[in-house]
Amino acid sequence: xxxxxxxxxxxxxEGIVRGYRNSLLTGQNYSNLTQCETIDDLKLQxxxxxxxxxxxxxxxxxxxTLAARTTDKLISEFRYVRANAVGSLxxxxxxxxxxxxxxxxALLITGTLHExxxxxxxxxxxxxxxFETMPVLCVATNIEELYNSVLIExxxxxxxxxxxxxxxxxxxxxxxxxxxxxxxxLEDFHNFVNTDPDMAGTPTSEVMTEMLEFEADRRAINIxxxxxxxxxxxxxxxxxxxxxxxxxxxxxxxxxxAEDIEGVRLAVEGVNDxxxxxxxxxxxxxxxxxxGNMSGGAGGEGKSLEDMFYQKEMEISKGAFTRQFTYxxxxxxxxxxxxxxxxxxxxxxxxxxxxxxxxxxxxxVF
Amino acid sequence: xxxxxxxxxxxxxxxxxxLMKSKLKGAQTGHDLLKRKSEALTKRFREITxxxxxxxxxxxxxxQIAAFSLAEVTYAVGxxxxxxxxxxxxxxxxxxxxxxxxxxxxxLPAFESFTTEGxxxxxxxxxxxxxxxxxxxxxxxxxxxETLVELASLQTxxxxxxxxIKVVNRRVNAIEHVIIPxxxxxxxxxxxxxxxLDREEFFRLKKVQNKKQRDNAQQDAEMLAKRxxxxxxxxxxxxxENAESTPDILGEQEDEDVIF
Amino acid sequence: MAxxxxxxxxxxxxxxxxxxxSVTGLLLAGIGHVTAPPDAQKNFLVVDSKTDNAAIExxxxxxxxxxKDIGILLINQHIAERIRHRVDSYTAAFPALLEIPSKDxxxxxxxxxxxxxxxxxxxx
Numbered sequence: 001x002x003x004x005x006x007x008x009x010x011x012x013x014e015g016i017v018r019g020y021r022n023s024l025l026t027g028q029n030y031s032n033l034t035q036c037e038t039i040d041d042l043k044l045q046x047x048x049x050x051x052x053x054x055x056x057x058x059x060x061x062x063x064x065t066l067a068a069r070t071t072d073k074l075i076s077e078f079r080y081v082r083a084n085a086v087g088s089l090x091x092x093x094x095x096x097x098x099x100x101x102x103x104x105x106a107l108l109i110t111g112t113l114h115e116x117x118x119x120x121x122x123x124x125x126x127x128x129x130x131f132e133t134m135p136v137l138c139v140a141t142n143i144e145e146l147y148n149s150v151l152i153e154x155x156x157x158x159x160x161x162x163x164x165x166x167x168x169x170x171x172x173x174x175x176x177x178x179x180x181x182x183x184x185x186l187e188d189f190h191n192f193v194n195t196d197p198d199m200a201g202t203p204t205s206e207v208m209t210e211m212l213e214f215e216a217d218r219r220a221i222n223i224x225x226x227x228x229x230x231x232x233x234x235x236x237x238x239x240x241x242x243x244x245x246x247x248x249x250x251x252x253x254x255x256x257x258a259e260d261i262e263g264v265r266l267a268v269e270g271v272n273d274x275x276x277x278x279x280x281x282x283x284x285x286x287x288x289x290x291x292g293n294m295s296g297g298a299g300g301e302g303k304s305l306e307d308m309f310y311q312k313e314m315e316i317s318k319g320a321f322t323r324q325f326t327y328x329x330x331x332x333x334x335x336x337x338x339x340x341x342x343x344x345x346x347x348x349x350x351x352x353x354x355x356x357x358x359x360x361x362x363x364x365v366f
Numbered sequence: 367x368x369x370x371x372x373x374x375x376x377x378x379x380x381x382x383x384x385l386m387k388s389k390l391k392g393a394q395t396g397h398d399l400l401k402r403k404s405e406a407l408t409k410r411f412r413e414i415t416x417x418x419x420x421x422x423x424x425x426x427x428x429x430q431i432a433a434f435s436l437a438e439v440t441y442a443v444g445x446x447x448x449x450x451x452x453x454x455x456x457x458x459x460x461x462x463x464x465x466x467x468x469x470x471x472x473x474l475p476a477f478e479s480f481t482t483e484g485x486x487x488x489x490x491x492x493x494x495x496x497x498x499x500x501x502x503x504x505x506x507x508x509x510x511x512e513t514l515v516e517l518a519s520l521q522t523x524x525x526x527x528x529x530x531i532k533v534v535n536r537r538v539n540a541i542e543h544v545i546i547p548x549x550x551x552x553x554x555x556x557x558x559x560x561x562x563l564d565r566e567e568f569f570r571l572k573k574v575q576n577k578k579q580r581d582n583a584q585q586d587a588e589m590l591a592k593r594x595x596x597x598x599x600x601x602x603x604x605x606x607e608n609a610e611s612t613p614d615i616l617g618e619q620e621d622e623d624v625i626f
Numbered sequence: 627m628a629x630x631x632x633x634x635x636x637x638x639x640x641x642x643x644x645x646x647x648s649v650t651g652l653l654l655a656g657i658g659h660v661t662a663p664p665d666a667q668k669n670f671l672v673v674d675s676k677t678d679n680a681a682i683e684x685x686x687x688x689x690x691x692x693x694k695d696i697g698i699l700l701i702n703q704h705i706a707e708r709i710r711h712r713v714d715s716y717t718a719a720f721p722a723l724l725e726i727p728s729k730d731x732x733x734x735x736x737x738x739x740x741x742x743x744x745x746x747x748x749x750x
Contacts, residue, residue, distance in 0.1 A: 232490060306496065306499065435651075511640070
């Protein structure tokens, strides 16, 4: 059914995005990149994919400018796609940017709290999370003003409403604010793809649900793992778990009561994928002490849980392209592209800092 | 340096000679001791400089590893945490305290790092993702900072020792090249003055003796003359007596002039 | 000639002048400290290409002479290079001044003011 009318509005976008997907670096490209001796070599190797964007770089650029340039390419492509999107796809893409907006808003809140000149912060904001009223945020000088007159105007207002008051902004750790917003955002996004008449019951909702559920679970697990040993209470922690996902509700409930890695492992046991990750990283099999955010990072060698999650995310994203007539490929493409930027940055860091033995830690799915 | 003028302003007396001699002795002992101290410090100093050299190289490596762990964080978090970290820094968890070490009488402060319990500004950084990398990075950096603290101790010791050695060497040199020659000069001066005095005294004594001798001789001569005169008189008197006994006073005998 | 204990007994913090990555890393290690308001003073300064030398020098002075609670000042070597005359003429023992490498500028022992002094002393 969706195949009948999809191309009327979205055929062009789908074509473009699939084209972008084909220009992503492949395993072959990556192995070429890892052979580079200097950043200049790397730049040369990236030439075909990033040509124009890297051309203006000085010789031997720093890794951060390299990352900035590669991000620029993603931004300009995204903007092009966004400009051509109509109807529900346009809205879908707006939703995509909300995640970045949350980061930006968190940044600005931090700045306002510490009475910094927030104008400087605009440069640091992620361009994908740019919204029109963002510069207005800089006008606010105190947090109450920010909350009452500025945040209300942003697309993120619904996420603040009901879960955060302006006192919360003042008192809570910015990480908690950020994660609360993100939770609300994920729930809203999940709701959107499943209820919007254009998407409900289409491959879009199927694929997106899988992706968002994965994202929700990943956040829940990470938050739990990282909160061990910090002042974050279990009740507060529970508030940060998104209310959907493959772990929801039993797994999430168990996560909220977990006190150590063993507890987390038990909580995720119901979902085979996550269980495999835990087994593979060797977490939770030990005495159950020692890991957590305060008392020692777990697993120095091999792949970390984080790597596993990234790997999984990439696989889901890759899988999204096997479906047709779906918006999800836009989401998947952005995610793949971000991973590619991270990979390039990683390889560049390894080269710049002469740490070649870990250069193979990138994640490539093509 | 050893010009005649370079001496202390003292009266050339035996007492000050004694003082000067004990001063010279003191200076020499002091010189020996300081020289030994300076040698001990220099030995220590060389050791420290060698260790600084090593530690600086080690620091290069350690900081590189630390910087790399930060790259891992950037990779895992997928963004820049710099600003957030800067803003959430409130109270130092990693602090230092200083303790002292005694090297040949010099107190060298050494830094010692310690972490205060209970405050953790970055516990929630990377809560959503990358928390484990953040944690690892913190540990790597904490280890790196420990190396830095160690290096800072060495370097402070270096700066202080450098200063102390300079002072000690200055003192050694001052004693060797100024105080000792000066004291020696003073002793020489006092000795020469005393000799001079001795000679003067001797000469004076001689003069006195001469005069005394001359006086004595004169006196002797006078005495002699007196005695002779007395003897003469006596003789005359006895003659006169003789004459009186033969009373021919107005006779053939003229009156003799009596000389007294 | 030992420095009197009062010269360093209160010195319990480290300070840092460095590029963003160095500062972030060191702050993660937990050296960051902001004094109580109203005159909230940080013990770190982030230097980028836009920071002018006067600001660096001011921070340098603040950390070395004004504040009495800093025991060690860490400064990125490439930033020390920008205020080299100040760094070279700094000879006090407290706070200890340490030149550290940064991510993009590997450590060069030739430029280090202390190592140069070491070399000079031994006539190398």
